[in-house]
Amino acid sequence: MGFLANLFGYLLNYLYMWLQNYGWAIIIFSVILQIVLLPLSIKQQKSLKKSAKIQQEMQKLQVKYKNNPELLNQEVMGLYKKEKVSPFSGCLSSIIQLILFLSVFYLVSRPLTYMKKVDPALLEKYQQEITENGESTSYPEIKIIEEKADEDENVYINMDFLGLDLSKVPMQNLNDIKSLIIPILYVVTTFVNIKIMQNLNKSKEQREKEKLDKEMKKKKVAITDGKNEETMDEQLQSMQQMTNSMNYMMPIMSIAIAVIAPLGLSLYWLVKNILQLCERLILNKVMKKEEA
Numbered sequence: 001m002g003f004l005a006n007l008f009g010y011l012l013n014y015l016y017m018w019l020q021n022y023g024w025a026i027i028i029f030s031v032i033l034q035i036v037l038l039p040l041s042i043k044q045q046k047s048l049k050k051s052a053k054i055q056q057e058m059q060k061l062q063v064k065y066k067n068n069p070e071l072l073n074q075e076v077m078g079l080y081k082k083e084k085v086s087p088f089s090g091c092l093s094s095i096i097q098l099i100l101f102l103s104v105f106y107l108v109s110r111p112l113t114y115m116k117k118v119d120p121a122l123l124e125k126y127q128q129e130i131t132e133n134g135e136s137t138s139y140p141e142i143k144i145i146e147e148k149a150d151e152d153e154n155v156y157i158n159m160d161f162l163g164l165d166l167s168k169v170p171m172q173n174l175n176d177i178k179s180l181i182i183p184i185l186y187v188v189t190t191f192v193n194i195k196i197m198q199n200l201n202k203s204k205e206q207r208e209k210e211k212l213d214k215e216m217k218k219k220k221v222a223i224t225d226g227k228n229e230e231t232m233d234e235q236l237q238s239m240q241q242m243t244n245s246m247n248y249m250m251p252i253m254s255i256a257i258a259v260i261a262p263l264g265l266s267l268y269w270l271v272k273n274i275l276q277l278c279e280r281l282i283l284n285k286v287m288k289k290e291e292a
Helices: 002-019 022-036 038-053 055-064 069-083 089-109 120-132 140-148 178-200 204-219 232-258 263-291
Strands: none
Touching (some): 002 022, 002 089, 022 038, 038 263, 089 263, 120 140, 178 263, 232 263
C-alpha cells in the first residue's frame, strides 16, 4: 500500500503545487483517478447488468435444488458458463477498491511522507519535540503541520478548504459542526449510491418477479416439497440478506474510518461517491441504448 500511496503522492503534490490548496488538489486527484479506472468501471457495469439478468434463473435453481447443494453448485456454474458470466466478476473490483481505500488512507494520514516527501529525519525530530511537550495524536504528521508549519515551509500545507480545516479529525472535534459537514455528506451519498446501484442492476424480469412475490406473500402462496412447506419469499429473503450484508460491509467500514481520519479522506470519498453516481447513471443510460 505504501508503494501506491507514494505514487499517488507525486500526483497529489503536483496538483497541490498548481492549485495551492489541499482540498482542490484532492478533488482533481479524485477525478483523475476515476477517469483512469473508467475501463474497469465499464467492464464491471456490463458484468453486473448481465448477472442481474440471470438472477431469476438462479433463484429457481436455488429453490429446486435446495436440498442438494452439490447439484445446485453444478447447475449454477453451468448457468454462468452458458451466459458467459464469471461468478467472480465482482471480486476483482472489490480487491481494487480495497487497495485504493488503504492507499489513499495512507496518503491522507501521512501527507508529509507521501505527498511532500519531507526528510524522515526532520519528521522524527519534530515528532519527538511534540511528544516531549506531552502531546499525543493518532496522526503525528497532521500535528506537525498544525504546530510547525509557521516555522518551516517544508511542512506547510494549505488545508483550508471553503472555510473547513481538512486536517481536523471529526471524532476529536464533535463540538465543531463544520468538521462534521463532509462526513455527513459522505454518509448520505454512500447510501444513495448503494440504493441507486441496486435499482440500476435490477432487470425488467426481476422487477416483475418482485411484484409477483409480493402478491404471493399477500396470498400466502407456498411451495411444497412433499415434507414441509415454506414460502419462496422466505428462501429468497435469506439469500437477499446475505447479498445486502456484503454490499453494505465496505461502506459501513469506510464510514467508521471517516469519523476517525482527517477530513481530507472524507473529502476524497465524498467526491468519489458523486463521480461514481454520475458515472453509473451515464453508463446505464448508454447500455440501455445499446440493448435497444
